Amino acid sequence: MGVDPQPALLDEIRARPDDDGPRLVFADVLSERGDPWGELIVAGCELARLAREGVIDAERRRGLAKRCRAIHQERWRERTLTCNARLDRGFCASVDVARDEVSRVEGYEFAVLREVKQRVSTVGLSALAEWPLLRHVDRLVLRGADGHRYDPSTPRWAEEHSARTSALAQIARRTRSSSVEINRGYLDGEELYHLATSALRESVKRYAVVGSPRAAADVDWPALETLELVALQLTGADIERTLRRPELASLTALDVSSNAFGEGGMRAILDRALSNLRALRIMNTEQDAIALTALARSSLVRRLEALAVGEERADPSSRSLSAVAEAAEQLVELVVDQRSLNEAGAAEIVRRLRGPLRKLRLRGGQHGLSIVTALVNNEALRGLRWLDLSGQPIVHAAAALLARAELPALEWLDLSDCRLRRESVFALACSPTLPRKVALRLHDNGSGPESLSGPLLARFHDVRF
Numbered sequence: 001m002g003v004d005p006q007p008a009l010l011d012e013i014r015a016r017p018d019d020d021g022p023r024l025v026f027a028d029v030l031s032e033r034g035d036p037w038g039e040l041i042v043a044g045c046e047l048a049r050l051a052r053e054g055v056i057d058a059e060r061r062r063g064l065a066k067r068c069r070a071i072h073q074e075r076w077r078e079r080t081l082t083c084n085a086r087l088d089r090g091f092c093a094s095v096d097v098a099r100d101e102v103s104r105v106e107g108y109e110f111a112v113l114r115e116v117k118q119r120v121s122t123v124g125l126s127a128l129a130e131w132p133l134l135r136h137v138d139r140l141v142l143r144g145a146d147g148h149r150y151d152p153s154t155p156r157w158a159e160e161h162s163a164r165t166s167a168l169a170q171i172a173r174r175t176r177s178s179s180v181e182i183n184r185g186y187l188d189g190e191e192l193y194h195l196a197t198s199a200l201r202e203s204v205k206r207y208a209v210v211g212s213p214r215a216a217a218d219v220d221w222p223a224l225e226t227l228e229l230v231a232l233q234l235t236g237a238d239i240e241r242t243l244r245r246p247e248l249a250s251l252t253a254l255d256v257s258s259n260a261f262g263e264g265g266m267r268a269i270l271d272r273a274l275s276n277l278r279a280l281r282i283m284n285t286e287q288d289a290i291a292l293t294a295l296a297r298s299s300l301v302r303r304l305e306a307l308a309v310g311e312e313r314a315d316p317s318s319r320s321l322s323a324v325a326e327a328a329e330q331l332v333e334l335v336v337d338q339r340s341l342n343e344a345g346a347a348e349i350v351r352r353l354r355g356p357l358r359k360l361r362l363r364g365g366q367h368g369l370s371i372v373t374a375l376v377n378n379e380a381l382r383g384l385r386w387l388d389l390s391g392q393p394i395v396h397a398a399a400a401l402l403a404r405a406e407l408p409a410l411e412w413l414d415l416s417d418c419r420l421r422r423e424s425v426f427a428l429a430c431s432p433t434l435p436r437k438v439a440l441r442l443h444d445n446g447s448g449p450e451s452l453s454g455p456l457l458a459r460f461h462d463v464r465f
Contacts, residue, residue: 236264318345
């Protein structure tokens with residue numbers, strides 16, 4: 001890595017993140033001085049253009065992607081970087097680092113970096129606190145350090161606890177991230193409290209916590225729009241106490257999945273009457289038919305634009321799930337993951353759907369034929385853009401019917417782990433109606449899909465096996 005060429009141009013790229021123009025000018029500067037990263041930027045912009053325009057040119061797309069990977073990997077070898085990075089039109093948009101490697105994440109490749117993911121450790125947090133690019137980060141993700149929990153009984157616990165607390169305070173001062181996610185980061189209650197009372201409370205709009213102490217639910221951030229409290233062992237009383245905070249009145253999205261709070265928690269959500277709430281995820285919260293019927297009869301469900309429901313242990317009736325689906329007349333996105341559903345129950349949910357649905361994830365039933373039949377016959381679903389039927393058997397008759405479906409807006413179709421037979425995959429490859437722009441996912445279906453890679457890649461914009 002040399003000195004960044006034309007810093008002013010990098011500032012322009014940051015200021016105009018959706019415009020390819022400044023990126024391509026910068027690519028010319030790099031290419032003129034013999035830097036292959038300029039070629040990567042050009043190739044990345046071209047890949048994005050092909051995707052935007054729905055151009056089906058599998059050979060060209062594979063060639064561009066292969067060249068991008070080769071340049072990327074060579075640059076990482078030159079700089080001895082091991083971090084994972086997601087590229088967006090030639091620049092790293094997100095980076096996943098371990099421990100103190102963040103100190104070496106620098107240079108023009110990271111000029112538009114907006115997200116950093118890091119494993120929580122004393123060394124890593126201290127390095128992150130001193131990292132020059134931290135001020136540009138908009139999304140901060142702290143994750144568990146390889147399953148390690150800090151044990152207060154160990155000799156160095158007090159010293160490391162103090163260092164982590166100090167580092168978190170410095171991170172909170174130096175960044176104005178709008179999204180903070182702690183995914184099994186194993187921060188204790190005191191550390192979470194310091195974070196929750198830091199200057200971040202003025203900028204954070206999304207706060208997501210997975211697998212942490214219940215203290216993580218004690219937030220009163222005035223700018224918060226999205227709150228995700230997943231797998232915290234929250235009770236109905238915890239949900240009620242958290243939602244009672246007046247600062248949360250502006251919430252537009254709430255995810256309290258994987259907390260067994262049952263009907264008491266549902267009652268707390270409905271009683272709070274969050275007037276701005278438009279997205280609700282209550283997966284695996286032990287909701288029975290009574291609780292879901294209460295949701296179906298509430299004013300909240302009629303405002304929701306996104307809803308995710310489903311249980312592993314509890315068994316709400318298909319009738320109550322259907323009532324929710326029908327009552328949620330403004331839904332744009334729906335996830336139903338209920339393994340105990342029979343074929344008729346799953347199909348009834350699809351038949352009862354109405355409104356401007358654009359994204360549907362459904363898991364239930366035994367063979368998929370009734371589900372697909374209900375889907376293609378429901379006029380309200382003609383505008384679907386994203387359909388996920390993964391993780392359940394799809395018999396050939398269902399796959400063949402889906403291949404003839406009139407879904408002109410469809411952009412994403414996930415049929416992973418559906419036990420598809422080769423003839424079913426061939427029917428999809430020969431579809432006369434599915435849009436060519438569809439991104440098709442066929443993971444975990446045996447060797448059948450890969451044996452038809454040629455026809456599939458020629459037919460659809462993007463296919464992954």
